Amino acid sequence: MDTEAVRSFVRAAELGQLQHAADELGVTQQAVSKRIATLERELDVRLFTRTARGVELTLDGQAFLPHARTIVAGVDRAVAAIRPGSRALRIDVLGLRSAQAVVLHDYWRSHPETDLDVVTLRVNDPRAVVAAVQAGDIDASFRSVTDPATLPRDVQMIHAFDSPTELLVGPRHPLAAARTLTPAQLRRHRIWVPGIAPRSEWADFYDQLAADFDLRIDAAGPNFGNEVLLDILADSTDVATLVGSRDRYIWPTNHDLRRIPIVNPTLAYPLSLILPRANPHPGLRAIIDHFASLAPPPAATWRPSWAMAPRHRDAVEGDASAAASA
Missing domain, CATH: 1.10.10.10 (Winged helix-like DNA-binding domain superfamily/Winged helix DNA-binding domain)
Structure with missing residues (x-):
């Protein structure tokens, strides 16, 4: 073959x-x-x-x-x-404009000597990502398994950082003039997030978010990409969506879209890193330390039930050493 x-x-x-x-x-x-x-x-x-x-x-x-x-x-x-x-450190991100990619780019700008390969696996099933980590096809992935007990013994998941969410609306939306918003103020407003993959981590996130704050999150319709979504928001008087505060979006200036922080509590999407338990790529250590240096979200922060507590690099190395000696 x-x-x-x-x-x-x-x-x-x-x-x-x-x-x-x-x-x-x-x-x-x-x-x-x-x-x-x-x-x-x-x-x-x-x-x-x-x-x-x-x-x-x-x-x-x-x-x-x-x-x-x-x-x-x-x-x-x-x-x-x-x-x-050895080959470059290969990390999977959900998208090249996602918060994960933005944080990795910020790290690389400060450490341009780092041999880094940022890739995007076009899969929604976290089991496929875990298999890619096990096979050594990638060294780590910014994905979450909402039930960590299902992870195989040779793979671990650690907390990377939290991504606070913002409401993104067009200039004619009723909430467009707000400087900040609370979850209660989002009730009864249509929050459109097309393309939520069933049984994915983000499907679980939005399900819990809607249930805990009585929000109207609509995933109906096909996902034609960010450009189409931004065009619709710019012309709409009633449609909004949620984006991460570090996510990078570009739209025409005449769209006049508004990104509005959500507070009291902050709604945080927990980003995790899946990596091998034994002998992780040595380049991961400095990047995990970089995550720990990021400013944490406010004390009043909501996270889904499966969110993991932050862990330091030494804990990761300890797990790897224990697995290697087992």
Whole structure:
């Protein structure tokens, strides 16, 4: 089996587009297509279906993906074992404009010597992310497993930092002039968050948020991306959404959108880091210390029930040492 064909399949599955996979691998889209076609003939199954937005995994493709990641990770480890030095620290973020990516970029700007590879796995199921960490395909991921007891023994989850939420509205929304808002003031207003994936960590977050504060959170309709959502907010008199205070968004100046902090209590999304329990990448230590240096949210802060308490780097190293000696 051609391992480069398997690598092309994995990156196309994670990025959702053959051209993006080709750009990352440094080959043409035609080369990626040929590799995947050869792999499909060898396996005698279809791995992808084409859509207007790119490619999507078939059921056979979904079944093959975790094993393909293991193959690619094994090849990478074999090459790294005979190559001087080691590969870059590879961390998965939910999006390149997310709070996680912003914080990592801030760290890298202060430490440009850091060999850092920021990637985005196109999966909503945290089990797939855990499998990628186990396989060594990534060194850590900004994901949360809402029931930590389900984590395998060789993987751990630690608190990274809290991301306070803000209300994002257009200039004609009834709350647009507010400087701050309390959760009680959000009641009866439509908070639109399209594309909430069922059984994902953020689905659990919004379910608990709506129940605890009697909020009207609407996930109806397809998710056409942030640009479309921002366009709708700019023209709406009744639609708002929630964003993280560190999330980075760009919109035309004539949209005149308003980001309004939510206080008393602050509504915090807890960001966790999933990483190996034994022998985590040494580059993670300084980044975890950087998380600890971030300003904490106010004392009056709401978090979902599965939020974890902050932990210092030494606790992470202690866990890893204990696992290594077990």
